[in-house]
Amino acid sequence: xxxxxxxxxxxxxxxxxxxxxxxxxxxxxxxxxxxxxxxxxxxxxxxxxxxxxxxxxxxxxxxxxxxxxxxxxxxxxxxxxxxxxxxxxxxxxxxxxxxxxxxxxxxxxxxxxxxxxxxxxxxxxxxxxxxxxxxxxxxxxxxxxxxxxxxxxxxxxxxxxxxxxxxxxxxxxxxxxxxxxxxxxxxxxxxxxxxxxxxxxxxxxxxxxxxxxxxxxxxxxxxxxxxxxxxxxxxxxxxxxxxxxxxxxxxxxxxxxxxxxxxxxxxxxxxxxxxxxxxxxxxxxxxxxxxxxxxxxxxxxxxxxxxxxxxxxxxxxxxxxxxxxxxxxxxxxxxxxxxxxxxxxxxxxxxxxxxxxxxxxxxxxxxxxxxxxxxxxxxxxxxxxxxxxxxxx
Numbered sequence: 001x002x003x004x005x006x007x008x009x010x011x012x013x014x015x016x017x018x019x020x021x022x023x024x025x026x027x028x029x030x031x032x033x034x035x036x037x038x039x040x041x042x043x044x045x046x047x048x049x050x051x052x053x054x055x056x057x058x059x060x061x062x063x064x065x066x067x068x069x070x071x072x073x074x075x076x077x078x079x080x081x082x083x084x085x086x087x088x089x090x091x092x093x094x095x096x097x098x099x100x101x102x103x104x105x106x107x108x109x110x111x112x113x114x115x116x117x118x119x120x121x122x123x124x125x126x127x128x129x130x131x132x133x134x135x136x137x138x139x140x141x142x143x144x145x146x147x148x149x150x151x152x153x154x155x156x157x158x159x160x161x162x163x164x165x166x167x168x169x170x171x172x173x174x175x176x177x178x179x180x181x182x183x184x185x186x187x188x189x190x191x192x193x194x195x196x197x198x199x200x201x202x203x204x205x206x207x208x209x210x211x212x213x214x215x216x217x218x219x220x221x222x223x224x225x226x227x228x229x230x231x232x233x234x235x236x237x238x239x240x241x242x243x244x245x246x247x248x249x250x251x252x253x254x255x256x257x258x259x260x261x262x263x264x265x266x267x268x269x270x271x272x273x274x275x276x277x278x279x280x281x282x283x284x285x286x287x288x289x290x291x292x293x294x295x296x297x298x299x300x301x302x303x304x305x306x307x308x309x310x311x312x313x314x315x316x317x318x319x320x321x322x323x324x325x326x327x328x329x330x331x332x333x334x335x336x337x338x339x340x341x342x343x344x345x346x347x348x349x350x351x352x353x354x355x356x357x358x359x360x361x362x363x364x365x366x367x368x369x370x371x372x373x374x375x376x377x378x379x380x381x382x383x384x385x386x387x388x389x390x391x392x393x
Contacts, residue, residue, distance in 0.1 A: 138236050
């Protein structure tokens with residue numbers, strides 16, 4: 001049986017499929033991969049939240065695949081990032097980068113984010129068609145994370161292409177090649193910053209390594225790649241999906257236009273409604289565990305779906321409709337527990353300022369095509385639009 005999680009229909013609209021699975025069992029065995037391998041997919045909210053913190057689930061992919069050759073050629077800096085580690089290694093690595101993404105640090109970045117959004121919107125026509133994805137959702141978070149890392153402007157388009165290629169569903173060679181290209185680039189950039197120090201986050205990590213924090217060269221490259229990719233991919237997807245949701249639901253759009261102070265709470269509801277992460281990164285059971293009413297044997301992959309969990313009617317009544325008055329702060333779009341996305345404050349700031357600038361600049365903004373004509377990226381990990389054509393008046 002082929003992998004149902006990679007079928008085009010599921011990529012376009014996974015929610016009916018998630019509903020069917022959840023109705024049958026909130027934790028259910030499914031076929032994944034072309035080899036007929038089985039995994040457990042978690043679609044229930046309570047079960048997903050529990051799975052995110054269950055010590056019986058490991059993210060140490062190196063350990064899992066040690067005696068299971070995959071035949072892949074992923075660069076180690078991509079295959080074994082901080083996301084693919086457990087404590088205490090994960091705790092040590094996360095501590096080194098957390099300070100860059102605190103609420104205070106993000107607050108200091110807000111003027112730069114706002115100015116960047118304004119400059120990007122200067123490229124939109126006052127009365128014509130524009131693509132929100134290419135014109136705002138991609139370049140805004142890319143520019144911000146590249147600025148943080150100290151990536152030269154001339155290189156940013158190329159690193160964005162490599163990053164996108166890492167999520168090319170069904171194209172393992174393309175993914176593997178991109179992993180080597182981006183890891184090689186970051187290794188060269190680290191070497192350059194060792195010769196010519198600057199005030200970038202990347203140089204801060206180099207300094208931490210040099211001051212005896214035991215950050216190896218491989219770990220440094222891996223952290224740089226992870227920060228680059230995680231620093232913009234989810235935000236790009238979220239901005240696009242949020243704009244689409246607002247344009248499809250005029251009552252929400254009117255609320256944020258007339259009550260700008262509601263934007264913050266609205267963002268959480270929009271994250272719940274269409275999570276930028278469809279299925280979270282790889283986990284596997286290190287022992288027999290029980291999630292909900294399902295017993296999972298040791299040594300099998302477990303896939304947690306924030307996209308499905310956030311539409312669980314047991315947690316959120318009428319989940320398929322975005323509700324401006326809903327308190328959705330408990331959503332799982334950023335994960336939960338020790339692996340919760342450390343860039344969440346930055347992503348929220350970029351979405352808030354980017355969306356706010358877009359809606360203020362173009363009060364007549366509307367879709368340029370029928371919603372059914374829109375196409376979603378071919379990746380089950382991320383959920384994001386390939387493009388979002390809009391009319392600015």
